[in-house]
Amino acid sequence: MPDTLILASASPRRRHLLEQARLRFAVEPAQVEEHEDPASDPRETVLHNARIKAAEVSARLPDALVLGSDTVVALDDEVLHKPADMDEARAMLRRLSGRTHTVFTSVCLLGPGIDECHAVTSAVTFKPLDEAAIGRYFSLVNPLDKAGAYGIQEGKEMIIAGLEGSLNNVMGLPTEFLLALLDRLHLLDTLRLT
Known part of the structure; x- marks a missing residue:
């Protein structure tokens, strides 16, 4: 039984969590x-991307327990990926303004005898944002490495009105x-730091 989880991602946020x-x-x-078609079903997109990440690492480390993950922001069933530039980031926040x-x-967990892939959702409601509010937020947060051009971990009081879910x-x-999930698979005690 693996005693270490392998994170198939370089994300500092996932590492911190x-x-x-x-x-x-x-x-x-x-x-x-990664698959990044904005017209794709958001749930299927994240499941696909997490599985290919976990599968690629699992092929290299077949005895390991590998965690793949992917996050997307979806507005009206359109996926908002990481913005390409600041103009696109501003446009994304304008679209999210005042909406949920x-x-x-x-x-996605892959390992010996384990194949578990799930999608979890949260609903986020933005405050109404004008150009000045967007500019203040971007002076605090770099939106270019974040799906939907925002991160909830910093400056959330500037943009977020409400959250349902995790x-x-x-x-x-x-x-x-x-x-x-790890507890259900009887792996939590093994992987938990004492």
Whole structure:
């Protein structure tokens, strides 16, 4: 039975969330091309991307327990990926302004005898934002490495009016769900730091 979880991602946010969850893990980023068609079903997109990440690392480390994950922001069933530039980031926040969108994050665990892939959702409601508010937010947060051009972990009081569901899910990894899944698989005690 693996005693270390392998995170198939270089995401500092996911690493931080696993540390907070007190799990024993190592990082082995997947070398894959993610699916990023904005017209694709958001749930299927995150499930697909998490599975290909986990599968690529699992093929290299067949005895390991590998965690793949992916997060997308969806507004009216359109996926908002990481913006290409600041103009696109501003356009995304204008679209999210005053509205509720869904954040989908997938959890895919692959290992010996284990194949579990799930998508978790949270609903995030934005405050109405004018250009000045968007500019103030971008002076605090770099939107270019974040799906939907925002991160909920910093400056949320400037842009977020409400949240339904897991905050960690919006940050990039629903650790509550992951811990429950590991417990159901009888792996939590082995992977938990003492």
